[in-house]
Amino acid sequence: AQTVTQSQPEMSVQEAETVTLSCTYDTSENNYYLFWYKQPPSRQMILVIRQEAYKQQNATENRFSVNFQKAAKSFSLKISDSQLGDTAMYFCAYGRRGSQGNLIFGKGTKLSVKP
Amino acid sequence: NAGVTQTPKFQVLKTGQSMTLQCAQDMNHEYMSWYRQDPGMGLRLIHYSVGAGITDQGEVPNGYNVSRSTTEDFPLRLLSAAPSQTSVYFCASTPGASPYNEQFFGPGTRLTVL
Numbered sequence: 598a599q600t601v602t603q604s605q606p607e608m609s610v611q612e613a614e615t616v617t618l619s620c621t622y623d624t625s626e627n628n629y630y631l632f633w634y635k636q637p638p639s640r641q642m643i644l645v646i647r648q649e650a651y652k653q654q655n656a657t658e659n660r661f662s663v664n665f666q667k668a669a670k671s672f673s674l675k676i677s678d679s680q681l682g683d684t685a686m687y688f689c690a691y692g693r694r695g696s697q698g699n700l701i702f703g704k705g706t707k708l709s710v711k712p
Numbered sequence: 713n714a715g716v717t718q719t720p721k722f723q724v725l726k727t728g729q730s731m732t733l734q735c736a737q738d739m740n741h742e743y744m745s746w747y748r749q750d751p752g753m754g755l756r757l758i759h760y761s762v763g764a765g766i767t768d769q770g771e772v773p774n775g776y777n778v779s780r781s782t783t784e785d786f787p788l789r790l791l792s793a794a795p796s797q798t799s800v801y802f803c804a805s806t807p808g809a810s811p812y813n814e815q816f817f818g819p820g821t822r823l824t825v826l
Contacts, residue, residue, distance in 0.1 A: 601754070640800070641817060642802060642804070642815075642817035644815065647814070688754050699757045699770055699771055700757065701754075702755045703754050704752060704753055
């Protein structure tokens with residue numbers, strides 16, 4: 598069964614600095630998707646970034662980028678120039694391509710950005 | 713567009729009561745899903761639908777029913793509430809019949825079962 602592990606329950610970073618959140622996953626599949634979702638205190642889940650496993654190039658979205666290491670089954674999220682609005686829970690998620698069902702979510706990392 | 717709406721925002725039930733959590737989206741999305749989020753856990757899929765008239769079970773379906781009579785609405789029914797169903801429930805939708813495009817989430821319903 599696929600699993601997603603986020604080994605950092607909590608992290609903090611100073612405003613304007615860079616922080617990296619870790620995610621590892623376990624799968625025997627070759628085609629899949631990986632996601633980072635953000636859940637701010639408002640509770641609304643928001644997609645941060647998405648990576649398709651067959652694409653070697655790391656996805657980027659403005660200040661957010663990933664380091665996707667397929668062989669190591671690692672999918673870390675880097676946030677550059679951290680802002681107070683980045684304070685949130687961050688969830689890593691895995692989805693098997695061709696399946697209409699589950700996204701498998703990790704337990705989340707609580708990120709606090711300090712002024 | 714209102715996006716994905718959920719009602720109610722909060723609900724307290726007694727053990728054995730039944731209720732329906734409402735979910736609606738106005739984006740004409742085919743795929744809709746229900747998740748539950750427990751403290752210290754990520755989201756777990758309860759049920760999903762790839763279009764009107766089609767539903768299927770996710771990871772934790774026991775104790776819940778769904779139906780999808782229209783594209784817009786995807787209600788979740790608790791048949792006989794149990795304390796183990798105390799959780800925050802999220803509805804989500806995505807364009808196309810796949811969850812791997814961006815999922816748009818509702819604001820959640822916090823349910824407490826006494």
